Amino acid sequence: MTKKYQIEIPEEALEQTDFQPGDRLALSVNHKQIDVRPSRVIDQLPQIAFWWYALPAAVATLVFYAFFRERNTVRPIPLTGSDYSLANGTMILGVISGLILFITTFIVEKVRKNGPTKDFYWRSLPPLAIACGLIMIFSFSAIFWLLGQMFNDARFDLYTTTVFAFVIIAAVNYLMINLAMTLTSGVVTNLLTIMIIGGMLFSMLTNSSRDWWKHNFSFLGTAENSASLQFNVTLIFSGLLMMTLVDYLFVNLQKRYRGRRVLVLRLLLYMLSACVASIGLFPNDPQFHVLHDRVSMWLVYIMLILIVLIRWILPEVTRQFLILSYVMGALMGLEYIVFKLSYYLSLTAFELLEFGLAFSWLLLLLQNIENLARFGHNLFLVEITPTQDGDK
Template sequence: MAKKYQIEIPDSAFKKTDFSMNEELSLSVNHKQINIRPINVSDQLPKINIFWYVIPSIILAAIFLAFFSARKINTVPITGDDYSIANGALILGVCSGILSFLITFIITKILGKGPSKDFHWRSLPTITIACGLIITFSLSAIFWLFGQMFKDARFDIYTATAFIFVIIAAINYIMINLALTLSSGVITNLLTIMIIGGMLFSMLTNSKRDWWRYNFSFLGTAKNSTSLQFNITLIFTGLLMIALVDYLFVNIQRRYHGYKIQVLRWLLIMLAICIASIGLFPNNPEFHVLHDRISMWLVYIMLILIVVIRWVLPEVTKQFLVISYTIGAVMSIEYIVFKLTNYLSLTAFELFEFGLAFSWLLLLLQNIENLAQFGQNLFVVKLKPVKDDTN
């Protein structure tokens, strides 16, 4: 007969759940971890009332229809016009999505329900603007693609209104769900989507197809038609990273203390400030020297982080150290090859360095996120074998 075991958990841990006494729960084992949760999977998902996102969508779609009807516009193009589905979806979708996120976050924060209660109010503006920018970039990229696929396509105002309704409803649902499931992992994903999506969007839509012949920083200069999007991406990526670091280290300091944690925190904040400053001071003639120096400061801070990570990151694994030193060595070799030979162009060098640095930064944030999560929700439990009374 198989052995049975009993798990004893402290009362402080039980109070953090919504379980009731004698409730039947499900247990799963995943990656050598035991997870206990409600039997119904639906109980773990955020409850989003259909009216929360459908009613605002109906109202905004009605405004869209009334606007075009008042101007006696019978057919609406997908893109390429001031009065298009793309512009309508962009304006109404961004405004509606931001309001949906804000209202949901504020209500759950005030009521003390959901993950938003663990975030500071000072993080709300940065996260909200970042979400708005991601919606803007996503819709712009999607409609740019549709414009290439369906050139000169037009729809009657009722079909166009139906498209607007579906788009706004989808955006509202996503933003409400985002506010109800916000976490450090979600913010890391937002940061990744924002910086990569913003840069790809700027590469695809800029006016000079041969921008890569100059350098990576060219995307942020006045010579590029999409420089504003590129620079805003960098600025709010830095601000979003500061919000993420702030959230993580508030939680991590509940378990880990000392000056080493503060050194790691301020190095990451300085790194985020450099990222934002590169967007704030683009590589235009008036900012060229400052832009180059900030870029070098960013590289120096990255190298300092890689060197000191052994001492400032609690419970650092040997695997992460090997990855860190390998990436640091590759970045150094690339720098030497770039300086001493003509093998790498400036754009190729910058893209390689950015890819390696950003990959390592995501790994570091993931390690810190795990420490913060365990530091906040770590409890001592007892596992006891249960005696079989039938024997």
């Protein structure tokens, strides 16, 4: 005999879904949590019509075809390694087409109040769009660099190249539409991580000096480095994207947790984001050297203040996160002492280790805030009761 139980769903909770009385739903157990979803998997996925991404891709492909037909009447088109290559053509048109569709989908979803996009402020759109554009550029560069290594000096005729261009641009369009329709704090956190790590790796790989690490980490943003623009732009828009994420998280967090402590946490995170952006805005060149160093120190001070005060300003902080915070703070302090009192660590190694610890802790903090924001205002008390025919 199998026992059966029932859960009464509050009307306020039901109004936030598309469920109707009598619907057949699917129930799953995930990490000791019960999830109730539509019974058809397709109903859980964004519904993106084929022409939404194929038609813009076709327009972009026509531009690609017309341009290369004019420039390359006889010669086959190289995969990479030329200004007039498949890599550069699809990157430019793919980024433009993808960004237009991302912005359009974001606006439509926001106006219709559909999906998670409705909880973002309008001011979040510019940094999100720019971050997506930069990530697409990094991704195109990395993927085509890899393809260039695998298929060295590969060339194709105009018609084959045009087909490749259509497939690539259509795929980018689909991903950007899907991203705009499923945008959440977790997605923005992933964008922030990819943008910072990808931008820095891109700057390290493409800079003009292979001995940059003998100077310091900030050398990547100086005028002596040919890839300084990528490095500084990455930092500037990483700071803006972090502000966007903080904005979004605290909209929901402050629906349940109010008071000065949460406000202090929000202001400190805004200041931290501003410092990250300012380090890119004022690179370590002679005219900005003093300001660059001071902003960098402010960044360290704010991190330390956050770690010390986290017990009081983060609602429902767990003991595990407190211990982890203090351990990371102690490691950062220990590294500083070792760097100052000995020659064991170079300046670059010290900066990279400090950045790794600080960024890892910051991601954990944002994850904790995300969990509080997600479960705080959408939390409803229910009771599991056995049904009368539970033993039948």
